[in-house]
Amino acid sequence: MLNIDDIYKDYARIVFKFLMSLCNDVDTAEELTQETFYHAIRSAKRYDGTCKVSTWLCQIAKHLWLQEMDKRKRRETSVLDDNIASDKSNLEENLCLTAEKMQLIKAVHILDETAKEVVLLRITGAFSFKEIGEVFNRSEGWARVTFYRAKQKIVKGRLE
Numbered sequence: 001m002l003n004i005d006d007i008y009k010d011y012a013r014i015v016f017k018f019l020m021s022l023c024n025d026v027d028t029a030e031e032l033t034q035e036t037f038y039h040a041i042r043s044a045k046r047y048d049g050t051c052k053v054s055t056w057l058c059q060i061a062k063h064l065w066l067q068e069m070d071k072r073k074r075r076e077t078s079v080l081d082d083n084i085a086s087d088k089s090n091l092e093e094n095l096c097l098t099a100e101k102m103q104l105i106k107a108v109h110i111l112d113e114t115a116k117e118v119v120l121l122r123i124t125g126a127f128s129f130k131e132i133g134e135v136f137n138r139s140e141g142w143a144r145v146t147f148y149r150a151k152q153k154i155v156k157g158r159l160e
Contacts, residue, residue, distance in 0.1 A: 004037070004041050004044065007037075007040070011054050012033060014131060014134065014135070015033050015036050015054075015057050016033045017127055017131070018061055018062075019032045019065060020124075021121045021124045021126075021127065022061075023065060024124055032061060033061070035064050036064055039060050040057060043060075052134065054135060054137075058135050104154075107153075107157050108150075108154065110157060111154070115149065115150035115153070116150070117136075118146045118150060119147060119150045119151070119154075129147070130143070132147075
């Protein structure tokens with residue numbers, strides 16, 4: 001039987017960092033971390049031990065994040081920022097920066113799902129390779145190699 005207090009003490013930081021890598025918002029990550037452990041308590045009977053507890057918790061967290069994204073899409077409204085529109089040079093800078101970000105995002109999204117998650121965890125969540133390995137129930141070396149290969153695919157795709 002799972003002891004949820006021990007699990008929370010051991011894995012709350014990992015789940016929080018994982019969620020931060022997905023949403024990049026402290027408040028949302030904290031809220032979803034709590035929600036993750038609430039769902040873990042409710043589904044503890046179904047945990048069969050075939051994967052690490054951290055992997056199980058991160059899968060719950062990922063599912064909750066996807067639900068949150070669906071909610072946000074439904075509520076989303078388009079708002080024009082008057083400050084950017086009034087300052088033409090600022091607008092041009094923002095457009096260039098946005099274009100560069102879009103190129104990088106497109107390059108990352110071409111990667112397979114696992115490589116994409118490893119890259120996002122590394123660059124947005126500041127996860128160590130050891131922590132990434134733990135999330136995927138793999139070794140630190142696997143995380144390093146996966147990140148390196150994904151980075152090479154991105155660079156190759158940008159040069160072509």
